[in-house]
Amino acid sequence: MIDANEALQRLQEGNERYLAGEGGAASRQDIAALAAGQSPAVILLGCSDSRVVPEILFDQHLGELFVVRVAGNVASPEVMASIEFAVLRFGSPLLVVMGHTDCGAVSAAIAELSEPASDTPRNIKGLLGRMIPAIKSVRPHQDEDGAWMRQAVRANVAASLRHLLQTSGPIKEAVGAQTLTVVGAEYNLSTGAVEFLD
């Protein structure tokens, strides 16, 4: 692992390449054109995992994705508020909730269910607590070949989607008016493929 100074330096150098239009992700014209406003067609709730970067894996540019990332793609109040803001402000037609294989947060929730730890920090416990009901609901009698983990990732995506649809007024209204479509997805860490879920 590199140290903090080197990590910070990498960010600074990356921003310099970006400003010089050498980064490949955006030109100076793109930056200038978007300064006046954004109208992202997609709102995406995803996991904070450093390997699951929506703009990169969907090959999207500045201004195209309104992204909210939180460990375990959990629809907590601030996350929901961010999504609602985008729904109301931009009228984006598509909301994607994307989980991923081998999610560390899902795996931590499974561990918490299997063997609750007494020293889990409070905020982490709160996050896992939001994930646990859905993950518990797909607990197999016998966990063979990581089946629980695989099902838990999808159950967790479905639970976030359900929570957004059932408890958010703006999302409910937009879906009812057919101006917003919501869909679940799973990113495969090994292959790089995204599977959209029914």
Ligand SMILES: [Zn+2]
């Ligand atoms: Zn994750």
